[in-house]
Amino acid sequence: MLTVDALSKTYPDGTLALSRVSIALRTGEIGIVLGASGCGKTSLLRIVAGLETPSTGQVTLDGQAIVAPHEAVGLVFQEPRLLPWRKIEDNIGFGLSGVSGRERWRRVGEALEHVGLLDQARRWPRDLSGGQQQRIALARALVMRPKVLLLDEPFSALDAMTREGLQDHLLALWALYRPTILMVTHDVEEAVVLADRVIVMQPKPGRVFDDVVPPDARPRLRSSAAFDATKRRLRASLDRSLGRSDEANARDRADRAAAIQHQGQMWS
Amino acid sequence: MVLIDSVAGDPSQAKVRPPRRLSRRGFGLGLLLPLGILILWEVAVRASLIEGRLMPPPSRIATVFVALARSGDLLAHVAATLGRVGIGFAIGAMTGTAFGALSGGSAAIKRLIDPTIQALRAIPSIAWVPLFILWFGIFEGSKITLIAVGVFFPVYLGVMAAIGSVDRKLVEVGRIFRLSKLQMVRRILLPAVLPAWVVALRTGLGLGFMFVVAAELMGASEGLGYLLVDGQQLGKPDQILVALITFAIIGQACDSLLLAVTRPLLVWQDTDRRGS
Ligand SMILES: Nc1ncnc2c1ncn2[C@@H]1O[C@H](COP(=O)(O)OP(=O)(O)OP(=O)(O)O)[C@@H](O)[C@H]1O
Numbered sequence: 206m207l208t209v210d211a212l213s214k215t216y217p218d219g220t221l222a223l224s225r226v227s228i229a230l231r232t233g234e235i236g237i238v239l240g241a242s243g244c245g246k247t248s249l250l251r252i253v254a255g256l257e258t259p260s261t262g263q264v265t266l267d268g269q270a271i272v273a274p275h276e277a278v279g280l281v282f283q284e285p286r287l288l289p290w291r292k293i294e295d296n297i298g299f300g301l302s303g304v305s306g307r308e309r310w311r312r313v314g315e316a317l318e319h320v321g322l323l324d325q326a327r328r329w330p331r332d333l334s335g336g337q338q339q340r341i342a343l344a345r346a347l348v349m350r351p352k353v354l355l356l357d358e359p360f361s362a363l364d365a366m367t368r369e370g371l372q373d374h375l376l377a378l379w380a381l382y383r384p385t386i387l388m389v390t391h392d393v394e395e396a397v398v399l400a401d402r403v404i405v406m407q408p409k410p411g412r413v414f415d416d417v418v419p420p421d422a423r424p425r426l427r428s429s430a431a432f433d434a435t436k437r438r439l440r441a442s443l444d445r446s447l448g449r450s451d452e453a454n455a456r457d458r459a460d461r462a463a464a465i466q467h468q469g470q471m472w473s
Numbered sequence: 474m475v476l477i478d479s480v481a482g483d484p485s486q487a488k489v490r491p492p493r494r495l496s497r498r499g500f501g502l503g504l505l506l507p508l509g510i511l512i513l514w515e516v517a518v519r520a521s522l523i524e525g526r527l528m529p530p531p532s533r534i535a536t537v538f539v540a541l542a543r544s545g546d547l548l549a550h551v552a553a554t555l556g557r558v559g560i561g562f563a564i565g566a567m568t569g570t571a572f573g574a575l576s577g578g579s580a581a582i583k584r585l586i587d588p589t590i591q592a593l594r595a596i597p598s599i600a601w602v603p604l605f606i607l608w609f610g611i612f613e614g615s616k617i618t619l620i621a622v623g624v625f626f627p628v629y630l631g632v633m634a635a636i637g638s639v640d641r642k643l644v645e646v647g648r649i650f651r652l653s654k655l656q657m658v659r660r661i662l663l664p665a666v667l668p669a670w671v672v673a674l675r676t677g678l679g680l681g682f683m684f685v686v687a688a689e690l691m692g693a694s695e696g697l698g699y700l701l702v703d704g705q706q707l708g709k710p711d712q713i714l715v716a717l718i719t720f721a722i723i724g725q726a727c728d729s730l731l732l733a734v735t736r737p738l739l740v741w742q743d744t745d746r747r748g749s
């Protein structure tokens with residue numbers, strides 16, 4: 206059980222990034238934090254990871270308070286952050302320094318296999334594409350077998366196709382160990398694909414606005430009606446979290462569509 | 474285990490290198506100009522278009538070079554110069570690295586020592602010479618001190634800047650993996666700083682050679698700088714040119730040596746940028 210209890214964060218410069226955020230995830234659940242840019246998603250994850258101290262409130266894992274990076278908690282940053290001076294296999298093995306040679310290579314090989322990049326083991330990070338690097342970053346966290354996996358928009362820099370592939374991949378990996386996952390995204394569809402629960406956050410200051418449980422079981426087909434319904438439900442919630450009415454949003458969208466069409470005509 | 478081993482031998486992982494022939498042709502092209510000048514020079518002297526006494530032709534320089542090398546004199550002068558550069562460089566590089574690491578590693582120490590070091594840096598190093606001679610005598614002490622001072626500043630600045638600009642994001646990776654302070658230095662900071670350190674050392678080495686000339690010009694009984702002074706006083710431009718050429722050769726050789734020694738630590742860097 207991972208609990209985030211009445212977490213607030215004020216940065217030294219006075220920015221109030223989080224205000225009394227509470228989230229509880231059962232062991233093995235996938236919780237998705239959905240919110241617009243600047244609503245404190247990264248701040249939340251960094252506090253849960255123990256990289257940042259909260260101003261008030263606390264994070265507990267199975268009743269134990271987390272105040273510093275914890276061995277049972279893994280974090281994948283928004284960027285791959287691979288160490289450029291280590292080959293791929295050594296990047297993945299970075300956290301395994303306490304594990305002896307043979308066992309270490311077995312686990313690194315396994316992690317590489319899980320992200321489908323076994324053939325890249327001996328290359329340098331710079332020789333991999335952005336999507337491949339992000340998969341290595343995921344493997345680097347997974348190889349530690351964390352009880353809790355924190356993911357900060359890990360796929361946001363990737364194109365739609367790669368992203369969808371990685372989302373499916375993540376689900377398959379999750380099914381192997383069932384870690385508790387707390388993942389941040391601003392992509393509604395990503396939330397619907399992955400989540401047991403979606404926590405919608407509201408900006409200024411960041412707080413929990415809505416808590417949505419998609420009704421249908423995974424795997425959720427992107428083409429299904431239920432998928433679309435959940436998507437609409439989340440989008441509406443997200444819009445309301447930004448203080449905008451549904452009609453205003455509908456008008457906005459229509460205007461934008463018209464503008465794009467107009468441009469298209471001008472160029473054709 | 475087995476799977477990983479099979480990856481090691483995968484031929485598709487072999488690094489793609491730029492075709493050799495192209496770079497060799499580029500090298501040949503670079504030789505064209507100096508060779509042309511040498512030939513023109515030789516021809517001009519033989520045709521008495523320029524005066525060979527002041528502008529000794531390449532053939533004469535080569536003869537003097539071989540003669541000096543044969544007698545063992547050249548080797549003795551090179552050894553004297555290299556010894557000075559070696560000791561001065563070692564002292565300057567070590568102190569520069571140590572102080573740079575202190576300044577880069579701690580804001581408090583930086584505030585304490587950096588202003589003083591920057592103030593000292595404002596003094597052109599050669600201006601210290603009279604004082605160094607008074608303090609350390611006319612012989613090796615003052616020479617080596619001058620070289621060490623010349624090497625110190627670029628190394629200090631390079632190391633300090635490199636530590637200051639270590640990617641904080643990678644340091645956070647270390648924190649997430651719960652590295653101790655020592656592990657953080659060994660596994661994140663050192664490898665991150667290494668490329669800039671090598672650049673700083675190369676700059677320092679270059680300055681070391683510059684200052685060894687200054688040191689030997691101000692009075693020495695051996696060394697390539699002595700050959701220069703001696704050649705001037707006795708009116709032997711061929712000897713001066715031999716010394717200059719030797720400087721170029723050993724300077725380049727030392728730089729290449731430094732690169733070769735540190736290369737294994739830097740293979741992860743872009744091969745294209747290496748050796749620039
Ligand atoms: N170190 C910091 N110092 C001061 N303010 C900060 C710091 N980090 C974040 N903030 C502020 O806190 C707020 C929340 O930032 P945060 O990065 O958590 O948002 P986010 O939801 O992750 O945004 P995005 O989707 O763009 O990544 C922002 O207003 C930001 O400017």
Ligand SMILES: [Mg+2]
Nearest residue numbers: 246247248357
């Ligand atoms: Mg963020």
